[in-house]
Amino acid sequence: MAEVTNDKAVKARKIADPMEATIEPATQQMMVRAAELDIETVFDRAVTMKPCAIGLQGICCKNCAMGPCRLPLPKGGIQGEDTRKGLCGATANTIAARNWVRMIAGGAAAHSDHGRGVAETFLAAARKEAKDYRVKDPARLIQIAPYFDVATTVEVDGEIKDRDIDEITLEVAEKAVREWGKPELTAKYLKRAPKPLQEKWAKQGVEPRAVDREIVECMHRTLMGVDQDYKNLMKQGVRTSLADGWCGSMIGTDLQDVMFGSPSPIQAEANLGVMKEDHVNLIVHGHEPLLSEMIIAAAQSQEMIDYAKEKGAKGIQLSGICCTANEMLQRHGVPVAGNFLQQEFAIITGACDAMVVDVQCIMQNLANVAKCFHTKLITTHKIARMEQDNVIHIEFDEHYASEDAKRIVKMAIDNFENRGAEVMIPRHKSTQVAGFGVESIQYHLGGSFRGSWYTLNDNIINGRIRGVAGVVGCNNARTKHNEEHIVLIKELLKNDVLVVVTGCSAIAAGVHGLLTPESAAVYCGPGLAEVCETVGIPPVLHVGSCVDNSRILLALTEMVNAGGLGDDISDLPGAGSAPEWMSEKAIAIGQYFVASGVYTVFGYHLPIEGAPVFKDHLYKDMEEMYGGMWDCEPDPIKHAHLMIAHIDKKRKALGIDKARERVLMDMADRQALGIE
């Protein structure tokens, strides 16, 4: 027996095959390097540990101590009546729906808490209590103020004058923070949606109230013995997801733009190759720009650059991972080191002097990897710490933001001299253009005078562009890293579908060269290529981080308002996708897109297969209710064609499935044209 135990102990751990794990060459190279150094990464664990087959079906209930109850689907499927029940009698539909709603609650909580943090910092700034934050984009503030019922003008002696910007700031801030906890009424931003969509929500009774309340209600309803009707549960799921997309996330994005500037197109680089051997490499990983904005200011200060030189470095190379990378990229052009599955490898280069993290998508294994190098892993958020003893915690306080940031940058610089000899930075990096916000896209579709989303609509109507697709979401070590994103996007482009990306999908697109204007001629169908060439844009537009998916909601609304493509988001020839999803945030996002009228296809799999009736509710009933519905397809080519088929269906409904005729207008025709 002892021998057997011994055998197990010496058995070599499984090491993932780089060519099977990822399509991305820098990551492949770093996987080989990790194996050489005998460092275990997420890819190795993925080949070692299989996912739980019961959990995968979504029908494991551990919401009370009578369970966990497991209701796997019989091998041959359900024959006759579905008699599966938990101890309390909960059906597979109830269990899958409760799990689904809890995922939405988790995702919505993450985005919205991020948004809350932004709103609270904004309030502190408005009250002049956080000296390092201020209104950088007053035009954006004035644009959103009316949605909070905040006046932007005042009447002085019968004359209309601009209201004091500080006053507007304070009132917006005070009203914004209330959106999380106000005791009555519904979310203020709902009125930004197209009217018919608002009416659908009202009809279904899913208009969200305060964000926190919806999340609390999710937890209550999914408790043992409360809501046991999957349809009713999903009303709450939808309501909570809308509280995320049209409130928590949207306010987060807006106030970030107000404080840090609305993004406009900017040139940058992406992939691990952006790290520099002779520079202090500081990597910021996580999600919130509250921290990274201050780090950027500190890292770019002459004082710190001089200090780095003093310490023998040529300078400070700041880069980002995950959505922090996207936030720094879209506003400052700070290069992106990689997406979710590349986080461990940034440290394995041996050149990462400090990695600063805040919240969400930070693998605990980072601490184990950092232990093998000189890298300082610094947690900064009071709600996100790690148990390993090599992790340093410097709590970031927005009242002393720049001091905290300087301390962190200094720590990275001080650590430069501790580097070992084992530095290996892959040479791979790509150029990219990022920074497409709703406002900057409008500008680029016609300039200061004629900028309008109609330019896009017109090219959809004339058939050059077939439709638009949002490809968003995570990486997932259960799928081949970046492959689903890239194959899917290329297939869409080939079929003249314009793609917008956020989050780790955006980073994948950047790393693989799809965010360059030159890629249009390489990957696009002739119509889309021509439009991209005319506007000078990449065929894939980087619209920000995962919180910025709210930008896509507003972009779709702008398309509806610009005219010619129906009255509601569900009329648009468009579709959404998260091909490599893994976080609960993706489910929350997917759900708010579905409930806003978007056909949304996920890759990998969805944890609902064990409850076919509930699955039909998501895949079919929702289309009747909201105009959008869920779908799932792991094969990226088939996945793309599901989206394209939906786009074609919408084109047909709009009557734009045939080539547009050239209409010549006489005077009477012209007089019938609007001039607004």
Add this chain to the structure above:
Amino acid sequence: MSKLVAFAAIQGGYKVVSQVEGELEKALQSQDASTKIGFPNTAYYLPVIYSLTGIKCETLEDLKKPMEFARGLLPPHIKGANHLPYLGPLLDAGMAGIFAYEVKEALRILAEPDFYIPTEDPDIEAGKIWVGPADDTILRKRGVEFVDGSAPGFAAIVGAAPNAEIAKMIVEDYQKKSLYIFCAANHNGKTLIEQCLEAGMQIGWNTRIVPFGPDISSAVFALGFANRAAMAFGGVEPGDYRKMLMYNKNRIFAFVNALGDVGTEWAVAAAGCVNWGFPTLADTDIPEILPTGICTYEHVVANVPHDEICQKSVEVRGLKINVTEIDIPLAFGPAFEGERVRGGDLYCQMGGGKTQCTELVKMAEMNEIEDGKVTVVGPDIGDLKEGDVLPLGISVKIAGREFQSDFEPIMERQMHHLVNYIQGVMHIGQRDIAWVRVSKSAVEKGFTLKDIGVVLHAKFHQDFTKIVDKVEVVLYTQKEDVDKLTAQAREEYKTRDSRVDNMTDEDVETFYSCSLCQSFAPSHVCTVSPERTGLCGAYNWMDCKAAFEINPVGPNQPILKGKVLDPDLGRFQGVDEFIKVASKGAVDYYNFYSMVEAPMTTCGCCECIAAMLPSCNGVMTVGRDYTGETPSGMKFTTLAGVMGGGLASPGFVGHSKFNITQKKFILGDGGLLRMVWMPKVVKDEIRERLNARGAEMGVENFADLIADETVGVTEEEILPWLEEKGHPALSMDPLIG
């Protein structure tokens, strides 16, 4: 490659803005900052800058602001690889270039006041071939054509054709399509206008071939014209740039033809024009921009062969033009209306004092006439030699189930412009004082008098489908026949005149609305009664009645006048109800016979504007042809700007010239005898009628009591003169109660 276009246009933007900044700097160094600048006789300052930004440039100093604005619009240069988007920047650079060009032209006019000749037609003999920015008089006269669709749009042509023959072909092609041709810039020193002259064409606003200027900067006048039309007739507010540009995209169907090599300075102008929705078609191999969006269809189309450029341009702009194909050997269309037949070009003529020339339209029974039959009784052109004259009687008979004898004068009035539409033939006058002049070139191409009949038959059918079933034309050229027709015609005229002249508002139960301009002046609704003809001078009650019969769902609708609410001021219940609805609630009611109390609304199209002169206890009126100052303190253009666009402005009213001597003219305020001032040109034109109407009201030789600009252009100047003449207004009740 759009990138190359963007690259060139942005380069051009920097070049032009820098150049003009330099010129402005130089001007400011040598002249006082308060030196007045501006385009002649316009109330719209530098019109592109004013219309889009609201900035009013009146002095050299004022020019700094738009130049700063233009500098601010200039985007970064386009990088080679991994470049940023450029469509928005390209359009901004274009706009910067356009602003700079307008400032450049203002500086040119300041430096060389005589560079342009500010008239409709250039003075070729004096070497003044460039007319420059059209003033507001031309704008008002020509702008209406864009409003009512008789000019479907304009072709802004820059550069020059390879030779005069090709130039002529292109320009004539546009003329046949009734488009205006706005010309600017040169290609290697050669201009299209010079080529037109070389080809023997008549240029000027009258033939729709407008010689704006010899440089690319002069192209800005075309945009200034378009934007002023939008402000004057469309009621677009200065500074409302988005509406201004969308108005142009959807109403003014214009486009650019670039003839010759497109350098950066042309590229920036073309990019600017895209903001207006005006695409560019070039005869050279430049990069194309085919996707749609900012313009209705393509943005830049290249390599267009010269013989296709006209058709292709119209298609790219999305313009439908109904060209009248009439079987005559000459070109035909409104563009030829203003063409003259001068002494040297004259082959033969009819009327004009040399012989009798008479026109008469009469209604006929259906079985009396044969449709399409045109007979010339007597000698025709072929029987004449150069310099000959001939008497002419044009007798048209029309039959139709819906035709009424009331329509006869309306049809007859069409003959003037229809005959004028024939290329190389000129028509002057009407009725028994008509005059037809035929040019040598027309005769060379085979023109005969029969062609006049062919034109009248075809156009009467085309334009008046609903009321015309049969048209027969006889052209008499023997003296005895013409005299016989003339005698008959004079009897007819007498009957007609007495019928129309004696018709009063009390005689009829129905007035007519006219909302022809309403898409341009949204709250304006004209109501036309027998004694208040349309303020544009083009429509009287009978015209409206006929127009309604011809097109029952058209802009002229019957209004039952209903209960008379105020017989003195002219307020009618039926009219009140109608205008409330038609103006979409903007106007509750108005009075027909008062300019003081709730006067009728005014669009930008009015022929004259009357204004109160309180110290004289009277009123003045000014016609749109008079560009000078008036005692109201405002020129016509300023007055029109103050009150156009569908507003009712107590103290002011728009009216037609003819209306001045109609019996109900401001009767509620005291009538014609209140009139103390009008421009001499108007006074002389209607002198007889003024005296006749004055006599009816008890004042002989009333015209002599009305002051004009020779007396003075302020109330202080004219008051002593009025007192000396004993003007009746001075002893009337106070104008303001």
